[in-house]
Amino acid sequence: IRVHCGRGVFRGGGSQTSCDSFEFHRGEPSWDMKQLLAWIRVNLLKERPELFVQGDTVRPGILVLINDADWELMGELEYQLQDQDNVVFISTLHGG
Amino acid sequence: MPVQCSSCGQNRAALKRPKTGHSLCRSCFFWAFEEEVHHTIVSGRLFSRGETVGIGASGGKDSTVLAHVLKVLNERYDYGLKLLLLSVDEGITGYRDDSLETVKRNQQQYDLPLKIVSYEELYGWTMDAIVKQVGLKNNCTFCGVFRRQALDRGAMMLNVDKICTGHNADDVAETVLMNVLRGDIARLRRCTAISTASDGEGAIPRCKPLKYAYEKEIVLYAYFKKLDYFSTECIYSPNAYRGHARTFLKDLEAVRPSAIMDVIHSGENLSVREGVKMPVQGTCSRCGYISSQALGLPKLGIGKHHRLHGKILAQQPLTQEEERKLKAVDF
Ligand SMILES: [Zn+2]
Ligand SMILES: [Zn+2]
Numbered sequence: 001i002r003v004h005c006g007r008g009v010f011r012g013g014g015s016q017t018s019c020d021s022f023e024f025h026r027g028e029p030s031w032d033m034k035q036l037l038a039w040i041r042v043n044l045l046k047e048r049p050e051l052f053v054q055g056d057t058v059r060p061g062i063l064v065l066i067n068d069a070d071w072e073l074m075g076e077l078e079y080q081l082q083d084q085d086n087v088v089f090i091s092t093l094h095g096g
Numbered sequence: 097m098p099v100q101c102s103s104c105g106q107n108r109a110a111l112k113r114p115k116t117g118h119s120l121c122r123s124c125f126f127w128a129f130e131e132e133v134h135h136t137i138v139s140g141r142l143f144s145r146g147e148t149v150g151i152g153a154s155g156g157k158d159s160t161v162l163a164h165v166l167k168v169l170n171e172r173y174d175y176g177l178k179l180l181l182l183s184v185d186e187g188i189t190g191y192r193d194d195s196l197e198t199v200k201r202n203q204q205q206y207d208l209p210l211k212i213v214s215y216e217e218l219y220g221w222t223m224d225a226i227v228k229q230v231g232l233k234n235n236c237t238f239c240g241v242f243r244r245q246a247l248d249r250g251a252m253m254l255n256v257d258k259i260c261t262g263h264n265a266d267d268v269a270e271t272v273l274m275n276v277l278r279g280d281i282a283r284l285r286r287c288t289a290i291s292t293a294s295d296g297e298g299a300i301p302r303c304k305p306l307k308y309a310y311e312k313e314i315v316l317y318a319y320f321k322k323l324d325y326f327s328t329e330c331i332y333s334p335n336a337y338r339g340h341a342r343t344f345l346k347d348l349e350a351v352r353p354s355a356i357m358d359v360i361h362s363g364e365n366l367s368v369r370e371g372v373k374m375p376v377q378g379t380c381s382r383c384g385y386i387s388s389q390a391l392g393l394p395k396l397g398i399g400k401h402h403r404l405h406g407k408i409l410a411q412q413p414l415t416q417e418e419e420r421k422l423k424a425v426d427f
Binding site: 059060061063065068069070072073090091092 | 098099108109110111112119157266311312314315316319320327342343346347349350
């Protein structure tokens, strides 16, 4: 699974938690998006997780693409990640 | 498992549109998005043939998408417009200098002329210098005032007939909400207007062709088209009030996707009771800045920027109270 975070996803309000892209290897049982987000929250967002997650999903204003398709088409949190999947997070929250 | 495009039925859908709930493939989405902007332009009569149109270009997603779509539509529908990019350099190291690099690449990519006007050349100072003196409070508001004017000046230098900006539906909804919260009826009207006529010396008519375009779609349009844009927040203190309005709207939208459009329509449909005092716009004779003055209120709003701009131009530090007075200005 390849995860890519667009510029600015983890930024804002002075937080500089940076994340570009990382490869991800998980054996079975395969994760769903909910588990991936929880993992990112714990492992990548030490400073201000609220800039990325809200409750158990992404903060409104962050777009999620799974294999270049809107995750709203893919079951969002329930989507079961597969090997070779490509997950992209894009922030809509700044830059005009 | 993959969802098919509800329009062509051929391709795999790439997104679910927030406005309609339709699932579209990339090419049907591009088409729908562009056609909606075209519809906005035609029904709002935003342009006339032969006009020179300056696109306020910041290097960000909105203005980059705007420049791209206007160029496409100008060719597709033969609007007969002369398009050019107009940028303001506020003098913010590490932010605007980087985003202007993006604009310069856009100039090449879209083959459009580019004019950059800088605070330094217009006013003799940069935002970096101001922040050094004043600190990090209310810079956005302050900076926005001068950016507005700088765009006008740049447009005048190039004989631009109209300026269009990349304000999208989310931006307009935020501004409606902020103006409601501040009780600012005059600005509430102006912010929902899709175009503003020239009001006063030195102000060039403006319009917002992306007024009905959702932020999500703008970002995905840019992403799927691989447009080159710059996405970093300004390094100087973001407008906290706007930030709250934005978060609130995003939360509402998550529950009810039409929230953004609902708020815009509410703003458009509000009417003002007879007898309610309306502030009027005036042009400052000393610095040419367009300011709102409260009509009929005894001197209350009048001094808002006048007492300050001497100080501002002389680069003197502002007190907290003075900064607060500058607060209520256009976005
Ligand atoms: Zn299609
Ligand atoms: Zn003045």
